[in-house]
Amino acid sequence: NAGVTQTPKFQVLKTGQSMTLQCAQDMNHEYMSWYRQDPGMGLRLIHYSVGAGITDQGEVPNGYNVSRSTTEDFPLRLLSAAPSQTSVYFCASSYSGQGHQPQHFGDGTRLSIL
Amino acid sequence: QQPVQSPQAVILREGEDAVINCSSSKALYSVHWYRQKHGEAPVFLMILLKGGEQKGHDKISASFNEKKQQSSLYLTASQLSYSGTYFCGTRAGGTSYGKLTFGQGTILTVHP
Numbered sequence: 001n002a003g004v005t006q007t008p009k010f011q012v013l014k015t016g017q018s019m020t021l022q023c024a025q026d027m028n029h030e031y032m033s034w035y036r037q038d039p040g041m042g043l044r045l046i047h048y049s050v051g052a053g054i055t056d057q058g059e060v061p062n063g064y065n066v067s068r069s070t071t072e073d074f075p076l077r078l079l080s081a082a083p084s085q086t087s088v089y090f091c092a093s094s095y096s097g098q099g100h101q102p103q104h105f106g107d108g109t110r111l112s113i114l
Numbered sequence: 115q116q117p118v119q120s121p122q123a124v125i126l127r128e129g130e131d132a133v134i135n136c137s138s139s140k141a142l143y144s145v146h147w148y149r150q151k152h153g154e155a156p157v158f159l160m161i162l163l164k165g166g167e168q169k170g171h172d173k174i175s176a177s178f179n180e181k182k183q184q185s186s187l188y189l190t191a192s193q194l195s196y197s198g199t200y201f202c203g204t205r206a207g208g209t210s211y212g213k214l215t216f217g218q219g220t221i222l223t224v225h226p
Contacts, residue, residue, distance in 0.1 A: 033214070042116065042201060042218040043156070058213060059116075090155060102146065102158035103203075103214060 002026050006091050006106035013081045013113050021076040021109050023091030030096040032074040033103070036060065036087040043090065049074055050096060081113045115139060117204045119217035126192050126224045134187040134220045136202030145178050145185040146203035146214065149196075156201060159187075189222070197224045 007022045025032065033048035035058075045058030049068040063085060065077040074093075078085060088110050092103040117138040124132050136145060144163050148156040162178035162185060173190045185204075189196055199219045206213075 035216070040218060043203075043216040044116075045213055045215060048213060059215070100144065100161060100163065102161060103148075103156075104158070105155035107155050 004091055004093055004104050004106035006089075006109050008109060009107065010110045011112070013078075013111070015081060015083060015113060017081050019078055019081065021078075021089055021091075021111070023074045023076065023106060024072050025074075025091075025093040025104070026072065027093065027104065028071060029093035029104070030071070031101075031103075032068065032091065032093045033058070034064070034066065034074070034076045035090045035092065036085075037090060037108075038087050046076065046089075078111075083113045085111065086113045087111060116215055117202055117217040119200075119202060119220050121220060122218070123221040124223070126222070128194060128224055128226055129191050132189045132192060132222060134189075134200050134202075134222070136185045136187070136204070136217055138183045138204050138206075140183065140204070140206045142178075142180070142183050142185075142204050142206060144205045145176075146205075147176055147185075147187050148201045148203065148216075149198045150201065150219075151198045159200075192222075192224045194224050194226065197222055 004025045030051045034046040035043040044060050047066040049055045088108050090108050091106045094101040094103045120135045147159040150156040164180045176187045178185045201216050203214045203216045
């Protein structure tokens with residue numbers, strides 16, 4: 001049982017490049033989400049999904065796209081990377097359970113935009 | 115809107131106690147607490163649902179004051195392993211699948 005798996009663990013991009021951060025979970029969780037973590041800002045929600053085919057925006061969605069074609073996968077796409085998107089990105093998943101359920105986090109992707 | 119945590123940082127000696135507060139301007143359905151060690155992912159500690167319940171987890175407990183929309187995390191007889199950043203996450207009322215919004219974190223350092 002791997003839990004939540006994020007790839008890659010580290011990535012360096014040039015301004016304007018695009019890339020996809022991968023997130024997969026094997027716990028059959030309905031709810032998945034992406035956060036970015038910057039010093040002093042805590043964890044800020046980018047996008048989230050309550051099930052396959054359903055996604056919605058969080059607090060800081062600009063510059064990011066998501067899709068949820070399967071229960072297991074929830075990739076995050078950076079359309080045109082900007083230095084302001086340098087951050088640590090965490091994917092998390094949980095059962096939907098009306099807010100009762102803990103979120104399980106992946107190990108994070110450390111992304112630098114030059 | 116992010117919940118507000120206080121204090122921003124706490125420094126303790128082993129065996130001392132600490133309280134971390136989390137306040138929201140919105141009506142809350144639940145409050146989550148997580149701890150994050152440097153360079154690692156956040157790890158779940160506990161969830162509190164509206165109703166003012168208090169939960170415990172070893173020497174770490176928490177309460178949820180629904181009227182004040184505030185939760186407090188209590189760490190008693192602190193150990194070196196308690197060091198890390200503590201985050202509260204809040205879910206606003208009215209939705210079953212509401213967004214979980216995190217505070218900015220409280221850095222706890224425990225010295226021998």
